[in-house]
Amino acid sequence: MTRTPETPLPSPKERRRLREAQSLSQADVAAAVGVTRATVRSWENGSTTPRGSKRDAYARLLTGAEEVTAHQENPAPALVGAATGPVQASPDHAETPPEPPSETPPASELGPEPKPALGPEPQPELAPGPEAELEPLSAPLTPDQAFDALYAFCAPALVRQTYLLTGRRELARESVERAFQLAWHRWPEVAMDRDPAGWVRATAHEFALSPWHRLRPRHRNPEPPPTAPADRALLDVLLQLPPVYRRTLLLYDGVGLDLPETAAETEASTPAAANRLLHAREAVAKRLPELAEPKALHRRLAEVASAERLRAAKPTTVRWGGEQRARQWTRAAIAFTIVLIGATTLTLRTAPDHYEPPLAPGASVRGVPPRVAPGPLSAEELALRAKLKAETASGPERLVPEPG
Template sequence: MTQSPPCPLPAPKERRRLRESKSLTQAQVAAEVGVTRETVRAWESGRSTPTGRKRETYAKLLSSAEAEGQAPAAEAVATTSAAPVRSRRSVGRWDSAPLDQGQERGGGWVRPAAEAGENPGPVVSSNGATEAFDRLYAYAAPGLVRQAYLLTGRRILARESVERAFQLAWQRWPEVAMDRDPAGWVRAAAHEYAMSPWHRLRPSHRHPEAPPADADDRALLDVLLSLPSSYRRTLLLYDGVGLDLPETAAETEATTPAAAQRLLHAREAVAERLPALAVPDQLHRRLTELAGAEKLQAPKSTLVRANGERRTRFWTRSAIAFTVLIVGATALTLRTAPTRYEPVPAPGSMISDVPLRTGPGALSHADKKLRDKLHKSARSGPHRLAPEVD
């Protein structure tokens, strides 16, 4: 019996847009589908995909929102909020290196995300996954290293974050290749790894790295690192990378009003310490200059793929060894465990006709009293009886 193919679903960002166009919250969608709000958030961020009946219900809900053709509510919310929504930047995107003059736009392996109002297409490669991965790496890795440096202020961690993100992308390449924005997928993975709070426990992070040589760059980097991690990432994505407010909110897993508030507070903190950067265009220019001032190079794609495959083999073998160990311990337990019930021996009973213990023992109270009396009598002593002479 053949199973029917799963219902088609739009891209994660499109799911969020369709939900907001119908003026629905994530809690309302979760109640309609029968899941939790965190599950709907994971669906909209691309971390997971619904299956079974929940997928059908979710697909019908999104298709009804698309059929109504209402204007996206996210734009109205962002317009009424304190942070104005501007169009996506057509230049200055850091998630990719500058396009060569001879590179084809829109018909190659990835459509540049800087195209205004256009979503990047899926990765397509005629020469195999390896060539497509290498081209994606050459396209996005240089800019992602600079972004990770602005998020962390550490050069080694920036390169490590990009390497780990692309290793994860290589492990899940079929999913990344069919994503509408492969560079955005890797960018989200690199940012999350770079801003993980567990890095502060590493011995190498107990000492800060050397700051930038320029005084203005040092001041701007200090302001960025003083911001909360969520504010810093929102500011980087909106004023640095050039994403619009709904895309920034989706990538940071926040609501659009929450992302707008974070952006406002981050801009106010930067303008308070650096008044010259109160204008968003000036802030974007300085962020670009600060990112380009550091000579950060990502490792080669072949090395990233090799390290990723080596890491995958190591963890696979470790999992197999751990499983074999558990199976062996279970088999040993079953082999040595008793197969029948053995009653506990009864408590001991009294044994008669056992002679009493002999030998000197402790003196009783009467014995001690007699001993003391005799000792006193020995010193003063009673008069000895002596015969009298007649």
């Protein structure tokens, strides 16, 4: 009995690229194929592979041969724009976490960049079934090539995201460069991370929102706002939000992360992240009613960020700058250590090696008359002194007994 050949599928990275090229979210694909969103995520990261009829439907959906079915028109309930109620899940899937709004397309200039090739795909804990297709092995990249690939994929969009967080162009470029310099300094850790792009994004956002920038002289004066009045109004509304609210809104409605991922990156619980998102949307809708819908807000965030000429530096320049910074800090640490050793040696040489009790100050004692200096001698005292001086120094001769 011969087995029917299965429908060929592209590689996991190509699956994600094809999905984003059609402006489909993972929830849309899951609804069209008839699986859960977690299953689609595992198909895209290479943990599992679809089989049977779901494999055929998934392949046709990626190639655009089949339109999205009617299940896509009614996605599972999630956060909606300007809503004030809590986040709720579908009653049929109560055990699954809250899903992001399907009307917000993840593919945009602010969306998550596709992950670069950092070597072979990680293997799942359990071996795949006999029908799972094997990916061809590719030559592993050098650390320089892997870092340059990650920088080329993430840096342009990350600079635009950071500009929306701070409203400062130079600070956005500096934050991204510092994040990638730190990533290059810790490259083994970042390369083995499950989401290197998320690691760099979180580092850049934290550096950009640091309150210590207020003490820098060049950051005391605001930069020129965008020229378009609509862009200037949206950026002004964003900058008036608290930093954590601004970051939550950008990650969810701008980048396209789901609610648990947004909560994890902002170091908050999922209900806290949902409340921050709802309050941020309410504040934006109050000032700009035309952006009450999440889809319109997502589009406007991408337009405002793309209107500015924000170019990131070359990856070789960033790597060289990170190495130079590391050398400078190393030299400063060595110099400080030498100064500390010299000061310690000088202290040991000049410090006393034994205890010397301090001299107590003089004090008068009651009942003892003060010592009086002798006055002039009388005639009798002078005669007595002369007599004493005339005698021998050893005194009168001693009487020695003699035998009888």
